[in-house]
C-alpha cells in the first residue's frame with residue numbers, strides 16, 4: 001500500500017459554536033483519485049478549505065492535518081505557505097485564473113513561485129489542449145477552457161496533493177467528462193493524490209474511491225445512483 005500523504009486526525013471545525021465537522025479521521029494515499037460526496041451543508045468545502053489552509057481547524061485536542069508526516073499546526077505561517085505552494089495544487093473557484101495575466105503566465109505562476117523552470121508551462125497548456133492559446137487572456141475563454149487552464153495551473157509544478165472543489169460544476173457533460181479524464185490522466189502520470197468534492201455521480205464514478213461525508217463522519221461507499229442529479 002502506498003504511503004500516507006494526507007492524514008486527518010480527529011479533525012473538528014465549528015462556526016460560532018455550531019459544529020460542522022466533528023472528529024473526522026481519514027488517510028489519503030499517494031496515487032489515489034478520491035471523490036467526496038454528501039448532502040449540501042455537510043462540510044465538504046469546509047474540509048477542503050481546512051486542508052488548503054484557507055481556514056483553521058478547532059483547537060481541540062488531537063485535531064490535526066498531517067501532510068507527508070508533518071503536522072500542519074506545528075509549522076509557522078511561512079513554512080505552511082511554502083509547503084502548500086510546493087506540494088499542493090488547487091482547483092477552486094476562489095483561485096480562479098488571474099485576469100490580467102496571459103494563459104501562459106497564469107500557468108507559469110506556480111513554477112515561478114517555486115523557483116522551477118518555466119518551460120513546463122507551455123507543455124502543460126499543450127496537454128490541456130490549449131497549446132496555441134498561450135498569449136490569450138482569460139476573458140477570451142469559454143468556461144470549459146478556463147477550467148482547463150485552472151487544471152494546468154494546479155498541476156504544472158507536479159504537486160503531490162490536488163484539491164478540487166466541484167471542478168466540473170457549471171460545465172456541460174461532454175466538457176466535464178473531458179476535464180475529468182484530463183485530471184485523472186495527469187494525476188496518474190505524476191502519482192499525485194487528488195481529492196475532488198462533487199455532487200455529480202458521473203464525476204464520482206471516474207475516481208478510484210468515493211467517500212460519503214455525513215453527520216456520522218466519513219465512510220467509503222460503492223453506492224452510485226444510476227441517474228445524474
Ligand SMILES: Nc1ncnc2c1ncn2[C@@H]1O[C@H](COP(=O)(O)OP(=O)(O)OP(=O)(O)O)[C@@H](O)[C@H]1O
Nearest residue numbers: 015016020038039040041042043044045046047199
Ligand atoms: N466562514 C463561515 N462562517 C460561518 N459558517 C460557515 C462558514 N463556512 C461554511 N459555513 C457553514 O458550514 C456549513 C458547511 O458548509 P460547506 O460549504 O462546507 O458545505 P458543503 O458540504 O460544501 O455544501 P454544498 O454541497 O452546498 O457546497 C454550512 O452550514 C455553512 O453555512
